[in-house]
Amino acid sequence: MYVNAVPGLPEIDAGDDLAALIEEHGDVHDGDVLCVASTVVSKAEGRAYALDDFPPSPRAREIAARLEEVTGDEKDPRFAQAVLEESMELAIEAPFLLTETRFGHVGVNAGIDRSNTGGADLLLLPERPSESAERIREGIDADVAVVVTDTCGRPFRHGQRGVAIGWAGISASRDWRGETDRDGHELAVTVESVVDELASAANLVTGEGDGGDPVVVVRDWAFGDHDGSDNLFRELDGDFVRQALREWEFDR
Template identity: 40%
Template sequence: MSPAEPGVSEVSVGAEILVRAIPGVPTVDRGDDLVTLIIASLERANVGLRDGDVLVIASKIISRAEDCFVDLSTIEPSKDAKALGAEVDKDPHLVELILRESESISRKRKGALIVRHRLGFVSANAGIDASNAAPADAPAHSGPWVLTLPRNPDATARKLHADLAARYSADVGVIVTDSWGRPFRAGTVGFAIGSSGIPPIWDRRGATDRHGRKLEATATAVADAVAAAADLVAGQADEGRPVILVRGLRFKSSAESSHALLRDQENDLYA
């Protein structure tokens, strides 16, 4: 990440932004065309996209569309998964899937398994979700079912961004979100696991504060900040609001992905 050119702002935010759920997004199942469903929901709500708009999309509906369903009863736990499951008091079938979705184990204790996900971030249980996780055509007496995170959320964000930008002739952003806990803080917040079009990080180095002091280390995690704001409206229970419009930002279109938000492992004190 290099300092921004003096006088050039990648992102600007006014005194207010609008955060609005797009109503009427149907339950998504494997094989569904997400961009078609999203555009139809926007049109029913009489909402068009314009320059600077950001659509924040819950990873769960992407996982469902991309058939990331797993029937845990079909997973054969390894010897390591069985031993680890006994140690942390978790179903060894789930532990096996967590290990398959992870690069390494960061922390473990009874009831908790914190891992570095294959996508690069650290999360509990590799982001595997057991809530509303069965496909529509799940056979009777199958399961329990879970959903893994999308295979490549940045690639999905890029495709959605390209399709939406073409449909509305607008310079928009797309962020794919999940929720996570944070070291030393209670509760969960939304964060970006995929992004396209919007700068994921706003590098302020070289800018000055109100007293003329040059900023040397300030960088705002724009995609995560937008994801967290959208998460308040989306909810994490039965709200059924997987697509959120954030309006009021101005930004230069960016080819960077959410990968820019990952801290190098050698510099990550929490990993």
């Protein structure tokens, strides 16, 4: 499998045609998977904002004050307001904000970036990342799949890794249930999140900080003859961790 960053992409501004820029700077073939960092998708879609665009509500002030109390760090209630406006639910309110975004992704601070923002205070995630992925895919002359990626942490582990927040032209997962392992045992529960795995592979070569490349081409990888599903984000009735968090409160 070939995983390589597209070099030389310029700084992305609102209104830029990402698909055209990818084709101009990259070598894109039929069957490729394009992994595109959410930061450049957000910039192209005008999702950069100033903190003053989010006048804080009493709820945001309350959240910021609580976070300041438990962490000892100054917290801006305007940032808390931005998180509230981008979230369906706050799963954790202290010692940090763990939220469900409006498209189903659960992460810290609704995925709002304060780095690599292109000079703005805040860079919000794309509103509907799978629709963003489809627009990029439609703009590419080759027959490709597109995965919009982000980085976030994981429970029980240190560090961040790449995850998919949107996709088009590919199923989110492939289903191995009913197939057999090397010993002939039937697989009963294995459903592989391929878009997350592709996002993580891409993150290995995109880099971080000021030297990153936001688009990666994955080539010579095949989904295979498996059933696929677009179920990626757990529904609440099957998400026992999130159910437990609803009953938990940080005590300090």
